[in-house]
Amino acid sequence: MSTPDRGDPMFAILTDTTRCTGCETCVHACQRTYNLPPDRAWRWKQKIDDLSSSRFTTIIRRPGSKFVRQQCRHCLQPACASACIVGALRKTELGPVIYDEKRCMGCRYCMMACPYGIPRYSWEAKVPLVRKCILCYDRLKAGGQPACTEACPYGATIFGRRDALLAEARRRFAAEPGKYFTPPGRSGPEIYGEHEVGGTCVLYISDIDLSFLGWRPNLGDEPLPALTWAALSKVPPVIFGVAAAMSGVYWIIGRRMKLQAEAAQRAAGGPGATGH
Amino acid sequence: MQPTVGRTNLERVKTLLWACIGVWTVVTVARFGHGIGATSGLTDVAPWGFWIAFDVMAGVALAAGGFVIAAAVYIFGLERYHGFARPAILTALLGYIAVAVGLLYDLGIPWHIWHPMVFPQHHSVLFEVAMCVMLYLTVLSLEFSPAILEHPLFHRPVFQRLLQFIKRITIPLVIAGIVLSTLHQSSLGSLFLIQPFRVHPLWYSPILYVLFFVSAVGLGLMMVTLEALLSAWLFGHRVRTDLLAGLGRVAAFVLPLYVVIRMGDLWRRGILPEALDGSWQAGLFLLELLLSAVIPAVLLFIPRVRHSVPGLATAATLVVFGMIGYRFNICIVAFDRPENMPYWPTWTELAVSVGIVAGAVLVFIFFNENLRIVDEHGPAEPVPASRPAAPTPEGPGFYTPALRRHSLAFVIAAALAVGFLPEDALFGPRPRPTPVRLARSLEALATPAPPPLRRSFHVSSLAGNVPRAAEPVATRVLVVDGNRDWRFVPFTHDDHIAALGDQESCRLCHHQNMTFDQHSACYECHRDMYEVTDTFDHALHIRKLSDSRGCTVCHSPEIDRRSRDTALACYECHGDMVVRGSIIPTVERKLVGRAPGYMEAMHGLCIRCHADLARRAPERYAEFDRCDVCHREFQDTDHRRMAPYVPMPPGHVSADAMRSQPSAPAAVPVPRPAATTRPEGRP
Incomplete structure (x- = not known):
């Protein structure tokens, strides 16, 4: 992995759900990297394997043995960072949306704002914090790749420059026509995250409809911070x-x-x- | 001296308020001692709940009377409402202090509440709200300070000069207050602009800020009215219906304006039909609009009604509760979250909000009793009959009957609150139990699969999904899914027995220590999916060992601190708990009666062996330690018994067809008609 260069487009993750077996190796790699506590059946969890303060990434099981990895999308124009009152959440030039717990005051507006419902709260703690994937920012800065993509035994989730991954996704679409899901009314398969709410750094290609990943099936291409700015200006x-x-x-x-x-x-x- | 103290409305209300404070105190200790998770019903899908909706959203809106009346009196020169100005400003001041106090409960890290000042993020609406509220709180304090500085306590030249200065800057202060209020009353609506996917379309609007502002003005007018009526009732003042009717007449124009803007916005965006589609949201929307604006506006439009106390009281109550409802609907009710994760506030959440309001009302009453609030101008009002007697040397002294009654109410309420506190709030948050149930035995068909999986399993009763060419073999699997969450391990018990040495092999995986039981089922001790189960019965051991040696059998007399961890390990007496050659990691864990969670126990048992095999015999067991070797879906889509509704893919034979063809190549035993379950099969 080359050392990051400021001029380059952002780093990103491409997850191909057709290659995922739901083994959760990525989840455990993440938990090890961040020294996360064991999953426990807290009141605020519906399922033990939901995203939580002990899971920055998880596997969503869909009917028919389909597995979709869930994690922060690291939007190009993140609603959470625009909502954060103290700038504790911040979009970095490398791509990750990172969190500064020293600034956070715990208002949880980021959790309200996220169109994917990603940020979690460590409700069990006396000093609770917002918990979410930070795309292993420190590893990226050091020239490495995130723990999850490094751990995946099947290459189902890979790391790279965003434009390179978009090209790779299109290459896979072309290599196996008909394999990937084509949204109704579209001519071919699409990369989930290429344009959603202004584009995200975590991209998906899949043989199933991924619209369940957002609060609404169609999130639109408009970045959410613009909605607020219309009033704030x-x-x-x-x-x-x-x-x-x-x-x-x-x-x-x-x-x-x-x-x-x-x-x-x-x-x-x-x-x-x-x-x- | 009033012999009737304690019998008046005011005294009854104060006793009640002190009871609320008692409950509030207890809940406050729990909230800051054990955290938000322990005391609220908030979850990751409902990060904002009652505290934000009521304490902040409704609290700020209810305090809107301050700037509305200040504008009317000082800017528009409506001098006759001067009598309302001080109570309204005091209410606003107390309201905003209540908002700030409520925020301290809701913020995860309340001691960072000053951070917006040093880490400003001006793209956040919340930042604007915070700044405005903070500045407005300052403005309100200055606006109210004359009432305090007029008190005899401050009859010193320095305070009087300060008073003169503040009176001189009244107009700039009022204008600043109006600007700040306009900004943050509207911005509370803008907070929800970023959530177009979660706020229901009937409530979401790109002009939420206009709606919030106009509704706050209407609410402010009605709040002042309600407050005037209430304090007249409490303090025995005369009700100035003539003045209140004037406020009502303004509200009779503001409220319809709000309705017109709201409906007009829906119509412009083409959502109006949704308000009549019969869904519960549509019903709620219509009800809210009727109660908060339409009915009160109609009432206030009729001169006879707005000049009568019951008419004013009805309209004001409707608007106050209706507009609080508007804030609640946007923030909680019409805010999207998964259907299986509803949000219900806990009583402790409600107690915090009620307690804050009770505190504010008590301060309001205190100021009314000790400062010139209501009768600032005009003829002096009669001394309220209920005013408590000042303590006199010959009287009961500091311990007045009223104080005793208030203390009693406080203590009883606090004691009751402790009794009713939820367990989490009392002891800190604890995970919910996830009881483990018996593994089920199931007839399955196995088809060959490439290594390392080697076999795929199919539910026999749905054998129609298995192509005959796949050469299915009938087999029996234990479905290991202790918590029945449908993430199971199809475990081939028979094959493991065969591989590990037939009947001799039970002891390798099963504990042997339960009475008359050579192969205790795992779930009997590992009773929780994730949490440790205590299987040690201390009382029983005391009974059994109740001779003189008693405690020292297990607890060495040399050790001062007797605990489970310093005691003898169980197997040192119960030798049969440890079996030579067993896979169960008993000895190294010291086995002191703590059974790990079911999941951990299963992983500990299986993964060690599998990893060992993969390392020792890679040619046969390559990648045998992979998660998906054990964790598998059944190979049909049907494990939720959906299969009967799923059309069969072409080239597949139905189970019935297989049954009717005795000459089928693979001798597949006819499975039972349904996926039967029976207690864990024991060899």
């Missing part, structure tokens, strides 16, 4: 507009009341009478 004009309007109203009404008081005074005829 109106803040400065609102500040000046409201302040100016209120000052204006105060001045006008104050003046009108003063004039009325003077008129009333004149009507009363007492030039010696004082206003206030």
